[in-house]
Amino acid sequence: MLATAARSITLVAACALLGACSFNGTYQDSSRTDAAKLRYVSNTSNSTLDVYRGPRCEGSTTGLLNNFLARDTRRRADMRVPPTADTRGYLEIRLEPDQPLYLFVNTLSTGGAPCSIGVTFTPAAGSEYEVSVDRSDGYCMLQLTRLQRIDGKDVRIPYPLNDEPLASCSGTSPLFPLPPTPLPASVQRSAMIESLINDSLASSGAVIDILQAGNLQQPPADQQIAERRKALGNATLPDAYWDQYRANLQHFEQALGQVKPLAQARFRDNNRKYLNSVQDQQLQIWAGLELGNRYNSREVRMRDMSRYYARVYRQITAEAKLEHLRAMAQLDRQYGVCERFEGCWRL
DSSP: OOHHHHHHEEEHHHHHHHSSSSTOSSSOOOOOOTTTEEEEEEEEEEEEEEETTTTTTTTEEEEEOOOOSOOOOOOOOOOOOOOTTOOOEEEEEOTTOOOOOOEEEEEETTTTOOOOEEEEOOTTTOOOEEEEEOOOOOEEEEEEEEEEEEETTTEEEEEOOOSOOGGGTTTBBTTBBBOOOOOOOHHHHHHHHHHHHHHHHHHHHHHHHHHHHHHHEEEEHHHHHHHHHHHTTOOOHHHHHHHHHHHHHHHHHHHHHHHHHHHHHHHHHHHHHHHHHHHHHHHHTTTTOOOOOSSSSSHHHHHHHHHHHHHHHHHHHHHHHHHHHHHHHHHHHHHGGGHHHHOOOOO
């Protein structure tokens, strides 16, 4: 991550001071009539968005935002849903639908640490998305949302994040290193690794309780169905529709109940893969068996792992919500609800 942050500073400084990047970047918009559209919102200084795609992990830039020495890119894609009122700077691009890509964000805020973070996703034809950086928890993470206009209202639906780069990118540059090589296992190493993971999960309890309360509380199924019937007004739907609607709600409730164990399992698996490649001395510092420094200590590692757990938890939650949206959208398509009701479920 230190190398990535250094690369971010170099890229942004080069673009801002030397004019090495054109105002609109090198990315070529999709010319398809059903192209997906993406807005990158930047509320911090010196911000760029890079796009990597294709079998050779080809990268391109999209322009510079919020730099006092340079003009902002004016890339726009005629998106239906406008940016929010507090947006400082943004750009819009057109994406090839149904093709996986990796979006990489660089920011160098004058009021905080640099941020370098990416996400892989596959945009759907005719869809609109918005990506931004969230620093609310004291560190940076991406937010990806699906944009829709339903019944005259703009709706932003969280989209699950996958921070693993495209397979074609592995080993192509310092930004995309080869997977870490595991070191020989030992009883001592395994004990330190498991202790680190268990301790970080224990320290994350309060954060996860807050996330759980905010993301996983759903009204009773009867209440949701009653509200849905009222919203539909005079539209008459068969009992089979409502039976499946209730079944979808029940399945979603069960999926939300599995968020915590699934997040813990993914967190454990991902951390084991990484920690198995870490040298013994570093593990001993993180385990508290040796002294570190202010930048490399057990406390810093516990903080970073706790933040990563919150990120995994949000990802699992977003995946459950997206699957629920798919099921509801399929149901409304099956019964032609969107032809009669503006506020139907859409994907």
